[in-house]
Amino acid sequence: MSKVQYSKELPIYRDVDVLVVGAGPAGIGAAICAARNGAKTLVFDSAGCVGGQATNGLVGPFMTVYDAKSEKQIIKGIFEEIVDRMIEMGGAIHPSEVRSGSSRAGFYLIGHDHVGPFDHEALKIVASDMILEAGAELLLHTQFVDVLMEDDKIAGVIIANKNGMSVIRAKIIIDCTGDADVAARSGVKYELGRVEDGNMQPATLFFRVCNVDTERLTAHIKEHEHEIRPFYGPFSWLIREKQEEWGDVPRAEVCLFESPEPGEYRMNVTRILDIDGTKAEDLTRAELEGLKQAHKVFNFMKKYAVGFENAKFMGTASTIGIRETRHIEGLYKLTVDDVKNCRVPEDTIAVMATNMDTHNKNDPGGTYYTLENGPYFGVPYPCLVAKGVNNLLVAGRAISADAMAGAAIRMIPCCLVFGQAAGTAAAHAIKDNKLPAEVDVKKLRETLKEQGAYLGD
Numbered sequence: 001m002s003k004v005q006y007s008k009e010l011p012i013y014r015d016v017d018v019l020v021v022g023a024g025p026a027g028i029g030a031a032i033c034a035a036r037n038g039a040k041t042l043v044f045d046s047a048g049c050v051g052g053q054a055t056n057g058l059v060g061p062f063m064t065v066y067d068a069k070s071e072k073q074i075i076k077g078i079f080e081e082i083v084d085r086m087i088e089m090g091g092a093i094h095p096s097e098v099r100s101g102s103s104r105a106g107f108y109l110i111g112h113d114h115v116g117p118f119d120h121e122a123l124k125i126v127a128s129d130m131i132l133e134a135g136a137e138l139l140l141h142t143q144f145v146d147v148l149m150e151d152d153k154i155a156g157v158i159i160a161n162k163n164g165m166s167v168i169r170a171k172i173i174i175d176c177t178g179d180a181d182v183a184a185r186s187g188v189k190y191e192l193g194r195v196e197d198g199n200m201q202p203a204t205l206f207f208r209v210c211n212v213d214t215e216r217l218t219a220h221i222k223e224h225e226h227e228i229r230p231f232y233g234p235f236s237w238l239i240r241e242k243q244e245e246w247g248d249v250p251r252a253e254v255c256l257f258e259s260p261e262p263g264e265y266r267m268n269v270t271r272i273l274d275i276d277g278t279k280a281e282d283l284t285r286a287e288l289e290g291l292k293q294a295h296k297v298f299n300f301m302k303k304y305a306v307g308f309e310n311a312k313f314m315g316t317a318s319t320i321g322i323r324e325t326r327h328i329e330g331l332y333k334l335t336v337d338d339v340k341n342c343r344v345p346e347d348t349i350a351v352m353a354t355n356m357d358t359h360n361k362n363d364p365g366g367t368y369y370t371l372e373n374g375p376y377f378g379v380p381y382p383c384l385v386a387k388g389v390n391n392l393l394v395a396g397r398a399i400s401a402d403a404m405a406g407a408a409i410r411m412i413p414c415c416l417v418f419g420q421a422a423g424t425a426a427a428h429a430i431k432d433n434k435l436p437a438e439v440d441v442k443k444l445r446e447t448l449k450e451q452g453a454y455l456g457d
């Protein structure tokens with residue numbers, strides 16, 4: 001590629017203590033908690049609303065927030081606050097009320113006990129209200145462009161929006177872009193997908209359908225329950241029977257979750273392989289292929305699936321769903337061993353029992369691992385601290401983890417509580433005049449617990 005030189009004087013848009021880049025689940029948690037704990041905070045996002053994949057991606061439900069035995073809720077804190085407010089406005093069902101095998105748990109028999117169905121509009125409203133109530137500034141339609149480095153510190157973040165380009169200076173930056181864009185631009189090392197071969201989980205364009213007859217659908221699925229593989233969704237029998245018409249959509253089951261609104265389903269069915277979500281050309285290909293697959297799958301379901309006879313297509317997500325890209329190099333890398341052995345280290349800032357859901361492209365059903373060796377695993381604070389750039393934290397699916405561990409920690413409730421931990425840690429660092437790596441983790445854990453988090457027994 002040939003190159004040109006570009007140089008320009010840029011205005012300083014703001015000087016803040018904590019800058020949160022990206023307002024998806026991690027950014028929501030980070031912005032609320034940094035501001036609540038006293039830091040002057042600004043959060044911006046390229047989209048026109050907050051929520052990331054949990055709103056614009058139409059992703060849902062909230063994956064399980066219970067322990068591996070489904071006995072106790074272990075993800076709480078900012079997640080619980082947000083859900084409670086969504087429930088108040090009729091926009092969510094509490095995970096305690098949703099059991100495996102039901103329409104709201106996608107008819108899954110394993111790994112989906114106590115998931116949380118929610119309405120995306122409710123999340124948009126509740127999360128942006130909570131960001132503003134906490135005292136953080138929110139800026140939408142604003143793209144992260146680049147970093148200004150001073151030695152091993154980010155001195156400023158270049159943004160672009162309708163106003164043009166400008167700079168935000170911050171003492172601490174929390175990268176919540178999902179793809180670790182800030183970390184990558186500032187020189188933090190990362191693994192892209194699986195380290196052995198660079199494979200990344202497939203992309204999916206969600207779509208929504210209403211007017212589904214849940215009673216008939218449920219009865220039909222019950223009749224075929226013996227055909228559902230342990231960790232997978234229903235309708236493999238229909239796809240097998242009508243393979244020719246199903247065609248080349250590389251999925252062997254239909255993953256569908258009923259929303260709080262009866263008869264409305266979010267469809268997690270399309271699958272686009274070999275997409276690198278850090279490349280614009282791949283994202284474009286995924287959007288176009290996803291759109292084709294979504295309409296094809298809907299037409300197929302309407303024609304053949306019991307309960308879908310009067311279904312209506314409500315639209316596709318406004319962005320392709322990217323499950324995996326960069327895993328940053330942090331001060332500690334969470335490993336598949338840590339997850340499988342349910343380790344809960346002393347510096348844990350969140351516990352979870354989400355399963356390793358790999359969507360293995362070599363198996364159109366995906367490959368799925370549940371926890372066998374304990375009730376949950378802990379994610380230590382150093383997974384959030386970027387190595388090599390001293391005023392940068394990373395929260396969300398890009399934290400320091402190998403690809404397999406990353407397949408477990410990428411769920412929405414996990415990302416919300418990583419945001420809570422990162423935002424609180426950043427505020428502590430500002431108060432104590434320390435760098436993120438020097439934060440007193442004992443004190444951080446105490447504050448997190450005071451603010452509703454559960455960090456294990």
Ligand SMILES: Cc1cc2nc3c(=O)[nH]c(=O)nc-3n(C[C@H](O)[C@H](O)[C@H](O)COP(=O)(O)OP(=O)(O)OC[C@H]3O[C@@H](n4cnc5c(N)ncnc54)[C@H](O)[C@@H]3O)c2cc1C
Nearest residue numbers: 022024025026046052053063144178321322396397410412
């Ligand atoms: C297809 C699919 C199905 C899933 N299913 C489930 C499920 O059923 N349940 C569940 O709990 N989880 C599920 N997940 C996982 C979950 O949705 C994501 O892992 C989670 O949303 C990640 O949160 P995040 O905050 O790290 O990133 P995102 O949700 O990706 O948010 C990142 C935010 O940063 C913004 N951003 C990114 N780059 C820039 C930039 N350069 N400048 C400005 N802003 C930027 C984006 O606009 C976005 O708002 C699924 C994910 C996918 C893709």
